[in-house]
Amino acid sequence: MLALSQAECPVFHHFGPGIYIREVHLPAGATAIGHAQKFAHTNVMIKGRVLMFNEDGTTKELVAPLLFVGKPGRKVGHVLEDTVWQNIYATDETDVETLERTYLDKSETWRADHAARAVTQNDRHAADRADYLAVLAESGFDHDMVRAQSENTSDQIAMPAGSYAVMVADSPVEGRGLFATAAIKAGGLIAPGRIGGKRTPAGRYTNHSAKPNAAVFLRDNGDMDLVALTDIAGCRGGQIGEEITIDYRQVLRLQGARLKGEV
Secondary structure (H helix, E strand, C coil): CCCCCCCCEEEEEEEEEEEEEEEECCCCCEEECCEEEEEEEEEEEEEEEEEEECCCEEEEEEEEEEEEEEEECCEEEEEEEEEEEEHHHHHHHHHHHHHHHHHHEHHHHHHHHHHHHHHHHHHHHHHHHHHHHHHHHHHHCHHHHHHHHHCHHHEEECCCCCCEEEEEECCCCEEEEEEEEECCCCCEEEEEEEEEEEEEEHHCCCEEEEEEEEEECCCCCCCCEEEECCCCCCCCEEECEEEEEEEEHHHHHCCCCCCCCCC
């Protein structure tokens, strides 16, 4: 099934005091196989209708609105009507990748497929890595200096309470990167990058690209937001969406830097 065309299934992440809500939108006609849940947890169907396949070979139709406690294990269903499904967890954690490791058990088959895709994507970003080196030359910084600044977490804060369509994960560009988990329209706000002089994960992990799909917007109070320059694709099937990238030159100029050759 992983080799087949994957349905668009945006995932939104909602954070509040002591709670994480993982919301997935499933299109009618899709057959959905969820990652295995490690623990019992609250499920809410906000809208839609799904024919669920049970382990004993029987089926059961679930119709929204519906709230129930799901057992550990995997859910498999055929989506009869466009569905919005929420999994609710009691936690103060806000890093989506950590949350996934904590609550979801992703199969070895999925992991192998994900790793193979990452290898394919790595070669496509050679131009981005070369342009990053050009930025260093133009700015007078070196890679070790930039790396040290990136890895200094003294000025980093967690994402504030709110709803987001992004997560941090391994990047085919370099190290770690910021990825869309739901489609983001051009001109749309992606996430706060800097608040009160502190970097959010979006501010720390967004990679450079020669052809960026996002830019940094400077607010009057000095805070910075990531804004989409183009339409950015979100999750399809169990795969996260497009990596969000910026041009580091634009950020340096916002901070008052003058690059070589500029007057």
